[in-house]
Amino acid sequence: MKILVLGAGVVGVTxxxxxxxxxxEVTVVDRQPSPAMETSYGNAGQVSFGFSxxxxxxxxxxxxxxxxxxxxxxxxxxxxxxxxxxxxxxKMLGNCNPESYATNKERMVRVAEHSRMCIDALxxxxxxxxxxxxxxxxxxxxxxxxxxxxxxxxxxxxQCGIRHKLLGADELTAIEPALARVPGKFVGGLHLPDDQTxxxxxxxxxxxxxxRETLGVTFLFNTTIERLTRVSGRVEAVHTSAxxxxxxxxxxxxxxxxxxxxxxxxxxxxxxxxxxxxxxLPVIDDGGAPQSTVMxxxxxxxxxxxxxxxRVGGTAELASYDLSLAEKRRATIAMxxxxxxxxxxxxxxxxxxxxxxxxxxxxxxxxxxxKYDNLWLNTGHGTLGWTMSCGSAQLLxxxxxxxxxAINPEGLSVARYxx
Numbered sequence: 189m190k191i192l193v194l195g196a197g198v199v200g201v202t203x204x205x206x207x208x209x210x211x212x213e214v215t216v217v218d219r220q221p222s223p224a225m226e227t228s229y230g231n232a233g234q235v236s237f238g239f240s241x242x243x244x245x246x247x248x249x250x251x252x253x254x255x256x257x258x259x260x261x262x263x264x265x266x267x268x269x270x271x272x273x274x275x276x277x278x279k280m281l282g283n284c285n286p287e288s289y290a291t292n293k294e295r296m297v298r299v300a301e302h303s304r305m306c307i308d309a310l311x312x313x314x315x316x317x318x319x320x321x322x323x324x325x326x327x328x329x330x331x332x333x334x335x336x337x338x339x340x341x342x343x344x345x346x347q348c349g350i351r352h353k354l355l356g357a358d359e360l361t362a363i364e365p366a367l368a369r370v371p372g373k374f375v376g377g378l379h380l381p382d383d384q385t386x387x388x389x390x391x392x393x394x395x396x397x398x399x400r401e402t403l404g405v406t407f408l409f410n411t412t413i414e415r416l417t418r419v420s421g422r423v424e425a426v427h428t429s430a431x432x433x434x435x436x437x438x439x440x441x442x443x444x445x446x447x448x449x450x451x452x453x454x455x456x457x458x459x460x461x462x463x464x465x466x467x468x469l470p471v472i473d474d475g476g477a478p479q480s481t482v483m484x485x486x487x488x489x490x491x492x493x494x495x496x497x498x499r500v501g502g503t504a505e506l507a508s509y510d511l512s513l514a515e516k517r518r519a520t521i522a523m524x525x526x527x528x529x530x531x532x533x534x535x536x537x538x539x540x541x542x543x544x545x546x547x548x549x550x551x552x553x554x555x556x557x558x559k560y561d562n563l564w565l566n567t568g569h570g571t572l573g574w575t576m577s578c579g580s581a582q583l584l585x586x587x588x589x590x591x592x593x594a595i596n597p598e599g600l601s602v603a604r605y606x607x
Contacts, residue, residue: 303579
């Protein structure tokens, strides 16, 4: 088939890769001048298969109230008259119970674990490198309540067969030696040895080059997608700034902007942009820097190691589509990296960035068919687009081809919101 993929972030480019591998003629369309220039540009760098957890969790409503009055809180809400935000928050609150959490966590881990196998195979097949490391993730706990709360996640990890180990304070430095320089800050940690790190922007660009040069994928950049038109239960065309484009099938991978285009087709996507921030700073002391990824559970800030850089990402801010750089958010993530790895990187030379994560109320991505038989969705991955990209793209390619999917797609399509 001739397939148009709408969006050249990491989810769109991986979708193009798997579809092209299966013999399709693929074209990718994006308004930016090159791949991965929006949400995929400066994310936290963690490819955290085992750390895939819903933001909607038991206790979050109570925590959110406390965070409103904290300077360095992981969640910030910018008050505004926004009915879309209000609906999103109400639906998210409806998922903050143990039953929904367990269901959503299983769905996320199912996709993420499949993604781990897919990215390993992709790396072997293509040979691309992206300052990647396969050294795991360490979730750091500052108090005993956090250690106790980790039991719920470990139960799901065990059910899904994902390797993990709860560590005491004296075991942390065996994983991250630089933590020896900040004794007494952490009471323990959860180690996920199969998680990875890497530069998502670099990965997406090198995979796009491979798609173009080896698989014959066409990329149309600087091309604004304006609207979709339909005829008799099928998408007829994509209207763009470069003219009308047609194909046999269409894949929407536009992240936070997917709802606008889907609305033209009477498809309601419960996706809301959750703003995140990152700092990228040069390593000045290898011995004082992380060797892989650590996640500070208190502040929900991830600190990842690239070759000669440290990427620090965090904060969930509900502020609609505002992309301004808030200095208060910079102060929070700078405080965390200074607190955990005070001698590792040069904060004075840090690059400050913000992007919009396409979050669903249950934190689970939307992958699969729509009511139009030639329109497919691969969006709504929230903070885990980089983590889930290869697995969700490979699943999508199976579904488009009508193949028996590699994993069970139950609970992942937009149909779960029909009720």
